Amino acid sequence: MKKFGLLLVLLCYCCTNRPSEKINGVSFVASREPANVEHVQAIRAIHAGYAAVMPFGFIREKESPEIIFDTDRQWFGETRQGARQYISLLHKNGIRVMLKPQLWIWRGIFTGDLKMNSEADWKQLEWQYADFILTYAELAEETGVRLFCIGTELETFVEHRPKYWKWLIRQVRERYSGKLTYAANWDEYKRISFWQDLDLIGIDAYFPLSEARNPGVSELREGWSRWKTEIEKLQQNVNRPVLFTEFGYRSMDFTAKKPWLVDRNEEEVNLEAQANAKEAIFQEFWSEDWFAGGFVWKWFIHHSRAGGPSDNRFTPQNKPAEQVIRDYYLKY
Template sequence: MKNLLFIILTIILSSCNSGNKGLVENTSIILAPEDAKINGISLVATNHPITAAQIKPLADFNANYTAIIPYAWMRAIDQPEIFYSEDRGDWGEKSNGVTITNQLLNDQGISAMIKPQIWIRRGDYTGHIKLTKEEDWQLLEKTYSSYIMRFVKIAEEKNIPLFCIGTELDSFVDARPEYWNNLIKEIRSIYKGQLTYAANWDSYKRVHFWNELDFIGVDAYFPMCDLKTPDPENINASWGKWKAELVSVSQKHHNKKILFTEYGYISADFAGREPWKNAPEEYGVNQEAQQILYEGLFKNVWNEKWMAGGFFWKYHAEDSRWHGFEKRFTPQNKKAAQTITDAYRKSS
């Protein structure tokens, strides 16, 4: 059956660890992602231990993957040390929280991608890390590797099938190619799952290590239009440009598939103008704009052969995180939720 998601509840056989890339293991799930779309959700880490009841609505989206996102911190773009502590941050960002969240997802038939991300104080963009001294770069590399490898080991131990080695680190990737090549080799030496990297929409074309990964990862906040409420025909025309670019990059790397490691839109006026931004105060709530943009994305790219799928941004499992997000990215309790649910059902 076309685009069938092979979900086989079974005991994991030792032979599955032989390096065969055709099937990717999870604790109780074996998936063939090359034959099915990754219908994914980006899960906001919970402050408190997550429950099965909080995971259930993710399955209601017809999702088969969820991104678990443990954050680390930097003080500023010119201060190189990365901080991660099991004693700091939300429960869902800690090793135990990641492990338990993964198991609860598996119980719902959902696989996980671990997607570590860095938060820089004041919300500065991680792609603008600016270091001038060799010793600073080396400190960044040392602390980043420590942070990443912590979760690589968890991914291997728990048979998590997909790992993202970094998110929107433009200047770091550009400046230190040898480091990234060595990091990928180190990860591959212990982790048998699939790898991607989440490059920003305006920098993914120049990432040098796509041939070493399994998917070309793109945080797909492509500008769509300047209209207050987008017109579907306008969206179709905009996707024509971006599709040509995506296809070109895929072909350049031996037809490697594109994975939207993040995609999504705010539910506010002018949602297609600069999709990576939250709405300013003067923009009104506009669920229709968000819905039209999602519809345009699914119509134009989701069923393409080069498209592996993606993870919408984002889902809040705790009620306390929902309040005040009427104009923000989450599609929960908005018109776009049904659009996503229907698209995921059709591609599963």
């Protein structure tokens, strides 16, 4: 009997000390056409168990309350029909989904600057955004997705209308039974007032880590020290796991100086810097029990044509960073 009891203790100890399953995801970029099994096989090849499906709504100006979405003028993957097809295909091939509807302001204006000029416009924006988000919350429930993201990098909107966001979360929960998060920008996440109403703290993790042209892994990990301490402090206060709703680096010189840059600058291609930055973020976070995982930004459905050695953009596809992701996603 004593031996049996000791065995149970040992089994419990081993189980509680194994790394918990991580959300090892990719941000599955919407395309002009439906996805097929070949496109999903490339995701499975890097051992990713999750994909973020991202339908879009469009706004003409940062002061405009009108949101245009689910129209025949959008790419297939940006619509409700396209999101449904992507989700169905991913599920059939064993990939879980976070549905992450996002806004795009014309000319690529930062969504965090979306701000209305009058109370009437704020009210209209609230109504339009609820229509947008609740449409996709219902799709999330119909298709059985695991996670739903209620917004992405909407700092000013969130700051100015806190009661609305509390109301919106309640409305989403009436329609969707899975887990909820919000994708806060790296410099926004500490000011979010509704984390305790959600299931995960979502952060788009574009934290500045180094001003070096080609930083090594040790330097990048040192660059994480301040940010990681602050993230963990919030996690303990809110008592919710942390999810990097986006994480990624461009394959270029100075990639960790301003990781959020999406401009068309002509910095030299630097595949090593991108791989090092991926290595550092995995080493720092993936072994932490309070850390849920993350979604690589970004992954195009036509894998054979994406990225490559001459590309200085975010995708890790067909670059050394892809192997780094594969190794860590296999480990966790």
